[in-house]
Amino acid sequence: MDCFQKALIFWNRVRPLIEEGYAVLDKTLVLGLPATSMPASTPSKDTGIGSPYGSGAQRIWHFWHDFIHKIIIGPIGKTEAKTWHSPYLASWDYNPFFVNLEALVKKGWLKRQTLQQIYRHKKQEGYINFLQVERDYMQALTEAHQTSKTTLSFTRFCNKIIQEQMRNCPYPYIGDIPINIPQRISDQHPDWFLKDWSMGAPPDQYSNTPQIWGFPVLKPDALVEEKKGRLGPAGRTLKKLLHFYFSGNTGGIRLDHFIGWVNPYCFYTGTKKYANGRLYSSPDIPVLKKYALNNESDFLKMAQEFLIPFIKKFHLSSMDIYPEDLGIRPPQMDFVLDTLHFGKMLPVQFNDPNQNNHIYHIAHSRHQDILVLDTHDSPSLMEFFETIPPAQRQQFAQQLAADLRFHFTDDLSDPKWLYRMQWAAALAAPAKRITVFFTTLMGQSGRYNIPGLLDSWHLRCRTNFEQEYFLAFKKGQAYNPFEAIRWAIYARGDAFYQTHAPLVQKLSDAEQALLNILKAL
DSSP, X not given: OOHHHHHHHHHHHTHHHHHHHHHHHXXXXXXXXXXXXXXXXXXTBOOSSOOTTSHHHHHHHHHHBXXXXXXXXXXXXXXXXXXXXXXXGOEEEEOXXXXXXXXXXXXXXXXXXXXXXXXXXXXXXXXXXXXXXXXXXXXXXXXXXXXXXXXSOHHXXXXXXXXXXXXXXXXXXXEEEOXXXXXXXXXXXXXXXXXXXXXXXXXXXXXXXXXXXEEEEEOHHHHEEGGGTEEOHHHHHHHHHHHHHHTTOTTEEEETTTXXXXXXXXXXXXSSOOOOEEXXXXXXXXXXXXXXXXXXXXXXHHIXXXXXXXXXXXXXXXXXXXXXXXXXXXXXXXXXXXXXXXXXXXXXXXXXXXXXXXXXXXXXXXXXXXXXXXOTTSOOHHHHXXXXXXXXXXXXXXXXXXXXXXXXXXXXXXXXXXHHHHHHHHHHSXXXXXEEEHHHHHTOOOOSOOTTOSSXXXXXXXXXXXXXXXXXXXXXXXXXXXXXXXXXXXXXXXXHHHHTHHHHHHHHHHHHHHHHHHTTO
């Protein structure tokens, strides 16, 4: 038996130990891995893109279950070449790239020869070539559509396949609701939207310049007809759209740009000289003043009318909701989050270590908050620490050492030490939930999206991720749950540490045993 097989056997054996550590610390670890970024089944069975319902996803769950608890797979809508396949500009149909093509072969709808031809096409490891994928999937799905002799249209046929595969999926995925309204709705009903206005964001941590996204802004009076006490036509359509997004995501929902549900920032793009401002708090802007809200509780209405009913319908709790509230936050944000019992997202990369009480200093988080090590929009945690100035690294090291009760020395400013300490600090912090993008968990290099760069979304989990993870683990460049849990237990104080000393020893022994196995890798 080679050392890789020994490592896999040992990895499976220590799952209960990791679960015990999470239980002691009261932690839920959520992995960000977009559906199309899932790995291939094997190097010889690679369609060029991932599927959440294929055997590549099965490999991810088989390897990581118990070490992670849920996976955020991103939006489920169909992406388009004209929008660079951004999942946040998707249409109101399921993404046909999600289809597990092997399942179509088993149904007899797709020839094995056709799939083998797709497998033989040259692929770039860890990269999605959408041009090639579009051609291959159109060929395969067209063949399946014709062979099945269905009376459904091609699009409805693809939607039905994905719905069936979604229902049979045993993994607790977290879906994602984009703040953008699909273009087919704005094209069909332009009167539902404010003419010449776009949703966006003022300068923030992601961008030094304003971001004008081009997302249409729904008229509040098209959503709800207050005088008649009923939903407007746009509101009724929005509810149907939300049902599409919520369906099948048994692990919960991420709310992209939740700020847009509370008080979106709007940019005027027409020829008049209007200022930019927030939709519900700009009484000095002629077009927007009619929508200005006076009472803090009024800012709850959008979420209460459109989101809460679906959270209840799909039997989700507030701890299953991941509201992305990053950027310049309107003053009503905290009130809305607290009233709905949603937590704040606390990205560690936005923390200012010079301010002990900074909003993103996770040591002061609350149980309902969400600690964010990195996102699909940010560099990996290791890349972040490698690229910030040395003086800033030292500031992070000093704060993390204090949070973990470590004696500070200059060598803790090394990016590898910062990476390891940040993991432990997240496990030690009061917040229950931690989210991490797959690059930071596995030690894979690369970035999924750079805000402002159109041609993103190509990054994919590498096929041999298990072996590459073990190599990165050995080098201290990937998540080490044994070490991180031990350090987090120590950070909780002497009494807590003494209570769980037997577990700490078991974790230490397990870590050393795995490192010994990996010496030959």
